Amino acid sequence: MNTPPFEPKIIGFLCNWCSYAGADKAGAAQLNYPPNVGTIRVMCTGRIDPQFVLKAFAEGADGVVVLGCHPGDCHYKEQNYRMIQRHRLTVKFLEQFGIPADRCRLDFVSAAEGEKFARVIRETVEAVRALGPMPKLPPPPDGGQGVDRSDRSDGSDRSDHHQECSCCH
Numbered sequence: 001m002n003t004p005p006f007e008p009k010i011i012g013f014l015c016n017w018c019s020y021a022g023a024d025k026a027g028a029a030q031l032n033y034p035p036n037v038g039t040i041r042v043m044c045t046g047r048i049d050p051q052f053v054l055k056a057f058a059e060g061a062d063g064v065v066v067l068g069c070h071p072g073d074c075h076y077k078e079q080n081y082r083m084i085q086r087h088r089l090t091v092k093f094l095e096q097f098g099i100p101a102d103r104c105r106l107d108f109v110s111a112a113e114g115e116k117f118a119r120v121i122r123e124t125v126e127a128v129r130a131l132g133p134m135p136k137l138p139p140p141p142d143g144g145q146g147v148d149r150s151d152r153s154d155g156s157d158r159s160d161h162h163q164e165c166s167c168c169h
């Protein structure tokens with residue numbers, strides 16, 4: 001009896017304004033990409049706390065892909081630059097547990113880049129498939145129940161984000 005090929009489960013965090021629209025564009029153009037990515041729409045990648053990523057892994061994801069507006073194009077000013085900083089910390093944390101950075105990709109897809117969206121998804125799925133199933137991670141420090149914004153490790157101040165984005169309340 002043949003064992004079915006490993007099909008990775010991947011969580012995609014997509015910024016509403018650019019990458020989610022890029023995904024729509026890929027769909028409207030009927031571009032081919034694998035169905036392994038379950039998407040979570042966020043208003044901005046600045047909304048993505050590293051604990052969201054760790055929780056996705058802790059709950060069974062084999063990979064995570066974060067897609068946002070290109071640097072300089074974030075609708076909430078510099079929030080995606082802050083996401084880049086947080087992503088580096090997240091990848092370092094994962095690497096301490098022997099989890100390669102290829103399991104957690106950050107990229108930028110604009111609303112006009114349906115083809116890039118499809119390509120990034122294809123590449124991500126191929127990379128994670130090559131790595132095999134995700135080893136078990138310890139649970140996030142607070143069990144993934146919430147995010148304490150009073151002590152942000154990247155020193156970011158979200159006050160400007162809160163003014164413009166209702167997603168954080």
Ligand code: FES
Nearest residue numbers: 015044068069075
């Ligand atoms: S609005 Fe898209 S990354 Fe901020």
